[in-house]
Amino acid sequence: MQPYRPGKTPEQLMQELGLDELIKLSANENPLGASPRAKEAILHHLDKIHLYPDGNCTVLRDALSQFHNLPRSYFAFGNGSDELIHLFGVAYLEPEDELIMAHPSFVRYEASAQLNQAVLTRIPLTPDFRHDLNAMAEAITERTKLLYIANPNNPTGTIVYREELERFLQRIPDHVLVILDEAYFEYADHPDYPHGLDYVRAGRNVVVLRTFSKAYGLAGLRVGYAVARSELLDPVERVREPFNVNTLAQVAAAAALRDAEHIDRTRAFNRAGLEYLQAACERLGLRAVPSQANFLLIEVGCECARIQKRLLERGVLVRTGEAFGMPTFLRVNTGTPEQNERFIEALQYALHE
Ligand SMILES: Cc1ncc(COP(=O)(O)O)c(C=O)c1O
Known part of the structure; x- marks a missing residue:
């Protein structure tokens, strides 16, 4: 396996390049920061950090159970949804089993296949950068255990539509677990955007992944969750570390969940930002993939490493x-x-210098 190679920190880059300020638009974080309620909850719990966290995430579990109107047993928690992707691999994949994903899509699915010596099947996106659900369904074999759909997809921001997802789910045999990764759920506002929890409620073999790292602005705390029927989460509960979500992450996430205003503001900023960036790209003659997330994939028409520099x-x-x-x-x-x-x-400068 290749180790994850962390990029330089903003502080290192600023020092190297002699910059007074660095605008970080590379990790799909929330530019408005975290909800003030989350920060307050952290301050209230600072005198508890000498104690181990609640290994059951009780407060957050109760808050989510109420928020989604689902039983408490339908939730599993991770140190970011990254950890849940890792745990589903460890819990479900034996050597020679198969994991199906789109390409390009979120890279951590690949790592989970490799780690468990599973066979990785990557199905290219369609020419309009969307999941090719037909090809993904056709790639299923008796050894397929996990199938990932990032919806919206990272790095394209595209979505699968309700009708095509429902047709697809009808074709999926019982031995395949479909994981709908909804890391950017809060940003998607297309009328045909399907809500994965509807399929969990309908009793399908579906797991939904959500995170507090994106719209909720808590990426630095690391907390994500999986929602599914409890028997589908049971293997993950067996392999996870007991204290995988820290105390401050738990209380901040529960408080952030109650701050609907912050999410509304975040959505409005994002929608306006996407519109502005789309229009600017058009003016510059660049193609940008229409996005349902909080980022935009832009074709610059030349080696982008140079542009990035x-x-x-x-x-x-x-x-x-x-x-x-x-x-x-x-x-x-x-x-x-x-x-x-x-x-x-800066892009104008980078393209025309
Ligand atoms: C599609 C997708 N899934 C999961 C994650 C992981 O998020 P986290 O581990 O911060 O919850 C990301 C982060 O970029 C993502 O883009």
Whole structure:
């Protein structure tokens, strides 16, 4: 396996490049930060951090059970949804089993196949950068255990539609667990965007993954959750570490969940940001994939590593497409209005120098 290679920290980059400020638009974080309620909850619990966390995430579990109107036993928690992806692999995959995913899609699914010596089947996206659900269903064999659909997809921001997902689910045999990764759920507003929890409620072999890292603005605390019938979560509960979600993450997530206003504001900022970036790309003659997430995949028409370097010189950090096999694309998340403008100014400079 290849180790995960962390990028340089913003502080290191600023020092190296002599920058006073760095606008980080590379990791799909929330530019508005966390909910003030989450910060308050953390302050209230600072005098508890010498104690081990609640290994059952009781407060967060109760809050989510109420929020989604589902039994408490339908939730499992991870140190970010990254950890849940890891745990589903460990719990479900034996050597020679198969994991199906789209390509490009979220890279951690691949690592979970490799770690467990499973066979990875990657199904290319359609020409309009969407999951090819027919091809994914056709790739299923008797050894297929896990099938991932990131909806919206990272790095494209595209979605699968309700009707095609329902047709697809009808074709899925019982031995396959379909994992709908809804890390960007809160941003999707397309009328045909399917809500994975509807299929959990209908008793399907479906797991929904959600995270507090994106719209909820808690990426640094690491908390994500899986929702499914409890018997589907049982294998994950067996292999997880007892204290995998820390105390501050648990209380902050429960408080953030109650702050609907912060999520509404986040959504409105994102929608305006996407519209601004889309229009600016059009003006610059660049193609941007229509997005239902909080980021935009932009085709720059040349090696994007060069463009990324120039953007950095202007104090803007974005993600290059090389990591997911799209070397002429870059992925940028929406920032505040000022940050979006700074990015477009820097992009103009980077393209035309
Ligand atoms: C599709 C998708 N799933 C899961 C994650 C992991 O999120 P976290 O581990 O922060 O919950 C990400 C993060 O970028 C993502 O894009």
